[in-house]
Amino acid sequence: MGRRRSRVDPAAGARAGAGTLAEAIAALSRSLPAGPSPEIFRRAKFDHPEAAPALWQLLFRVLSPSHGDGAPASLETRAHWVKLALHSRGYPRLALAQIPEDGSQGSRELLLALSWLLARGPLPEQLLAQTHVQLGDQVPVCECEALASPGPPAPHVEVEGPVDIRQVQWLMGKLRLRWRQLMCSQQEQCALLSKIHLSTRGCHSDQSLGHLSVAETEMLRDPEGGHQLLRRLESENARLEAALRWRCQEPVFWQWMNTVLEACALEATAPASQTPYLPRIPERGASELEQLARELQALLEELREAVEPRRAAWAARGGQAQGPEWNAAQQALQEAVRQELAALQLSWEQDWGPDPPHGPHRLVRSKDRAPAGRGLQAAQVIGVLRSREAFLEAALRRLQGQCQQELVRLVGALPGLIWIPPPAR
Numbered sequence: 001m002g003r004r005r006s007r008v009d010p011a012a013g014a015r016a017g018a019g020t021l022a023e024a025i026a027a028l029s030r031s032l033p034a035g036p037s038p039e040i041f042r043r044a045k046f047d048h049p050e051a052a053p054a055l056w057q058l059l060f061r062v063l064s065p066s067h068g069d070g071a072p073a074s075l076e077t078r079a080h081w082v083k084l085a086l087h088s089r090g091y092p093r094l095a096l097a098q099i100p101e102d103g104s105q106g107s108r109e110l111l112l113a114l115s116w117l118l119a120r121g122p123l124p125e126q127l128l129a130q131t132h133v134q135l136g137d138q139v140p141v142c143e144c145e146a147l148a149s150p151g152p153p154a155p156h157v158e159v160e161g162p163v164d165i166r167q168v169q170w171l172m173g174k175l176r177l178r179w180r181q182l183m184c185s186q187q188e189q190c191a192l193l194s195k196i197h198l199s200t201r202g203c204h205s206d207q208s209l210g211h212l213s214v215a216e217t218e219m220l221r222d223p224e225g226g227h228q229l230l231r232r233l234e235s236e237n238a239r240l241e242a243a244l245r246w247r248c249q250e251p252v253f254w255q256w257m258n259t260v261l262e263a264c265a266l267e268a269t270a271p272a273s274q275t276p277y278l279p280r281i282p283e284r285g286a287s288e289l290e291q292l293a294r295e296l297q298a299l300l301e302e303l304r305e306a307v308e309p310r311r312a313a314w315a316a317r318g319g320q321a322q323g324p325e326w327n328a329a330q331q332a333l334q335e336a337v338r339q340e341l342a343a344l345q346l347s348w349e350q351d352w353g354p355d356p357p358h359g360p361h362r363l364v365r366s367k368d369r370a371p372a373g374r375g376l377q378a379a380q381v382i383g384v385l386r387s388r389e390a391f392l393e394a395a396l397r398r399l400q401g402q403c404q405q406e407l408v409r410l411v412g413a414l415p416g417l418i419w420i421p422p423p424a425r
Contacts, residue, residue: 032062082113137213198365200217
């Protein structure tokens with residue numbers, strides 16, 4: 001006797017699927033910094049304009065997690081920066097550039113941009129790694145990530161007329177002054193860190209560290225600051241749990257994104273079914289276009305006739321130059337290039353090593369003549385920075401020499417020009 005089948009209610013299945021989708025979107029929203037509510041995602045599917053500002057803010061926080069909590073910027077500035085950031089990352093859809101930056105429309109296109117970022121890699125995990133709570137005093141040995149995302153662009157100012165060289169010199173002096181102030185502040189910060197590490201030596205429960213960091217010292221001195229740090233850790237743990245739930249329910253989100261793409265395709269094909277409106281071209285305009293086409297064709301023929309003799313003469317000169325002297329010069333050039341590449345590779349291996357230090361490292365004060373533990377030693381970091389400084393100075397001198405040679409060539413081309421070289425420093 002066969003088993004009796006139970007009827008499946010389509011409405012109940014739809015409700016269950018909707019609940020699973022709502023949980024997936026809620027987990028995604030909680031795993032992102034300042035993520036909007038799941039209702040924003042639902043409205044963005046139908047391209048409702050009220051969902052656009054929240055998605056602009058979300059994309060800005062996702063693309064620039066280190067600058068999301070900084071100075072408040074206008075929505076237009078953040079939207080413009082989001083467009084530039086997505087374009088630099090290779091976002092393929094051109095419809096994003098046509099969205100107005102005032103947040104009045106384009107929520108569905110912003111949802112597609114967010115899904116594209118999610119499909120490229122583990123976005124929630126990357127954001128958690130960049131914005132995690134730091135309990136130790138860390139120092140970045142390499143500033144690649146900071147230089148790759150400098151934050152929102154500065155307002156562009158058009159220069160009217162020629163630029164005064166005195167203003168350029170004043171700006172360079174101002175830049176040098178700011179650079180010296182930055183170096184002095186970093187040295188003062190290192191001195192204060194050294195005092196804290198010396199005064200708290202032996203207070204840490206972990207014997208490999210031996211001293212407290214600034215955050216741990218603040219927790220002991222100010223209990224309220226410890227409560228705030230605890231709340232930040234709880235928020236980070238909640239985001240970690242949401243990221244784990246998101247990984248489990250991610251396929252449901254991508255099935256829903258297929259319906260979003262289908263809605264985009266339907267709207268894209270709807271105007272194609274209507275009769276397109278073609279503007280009428282006047283007869284005078286048509287005759288002018290035909291005349292312009294004939295002139296362009298004639299110009300193309302003239303260019304072709306002028307290029308062919310020069311190409312033949314160049315080929316004949318190259319054929320005559322194919323002799324023993326030409327072959328010897330070519331081999332010498334190849335050997336010089338090979339030696340220079342080998343020297344560059346050797347200097348790279350000597351300076352950087354097989355595994356150059358990269359990323360932030362915690363500052364730990366060790367005792368004199370103590371066995372080296374895991375991590376980087378200060379002497380190693382200083383050696384890497386000095387080698388990098390020497391490499392950059394050599395590159396700067398090479399570029400300065402090339403600029404001077406180019407200036408000499410330009411001065412020789414203009415005999416009436418007087419060139420005064422800058423004083424040597």
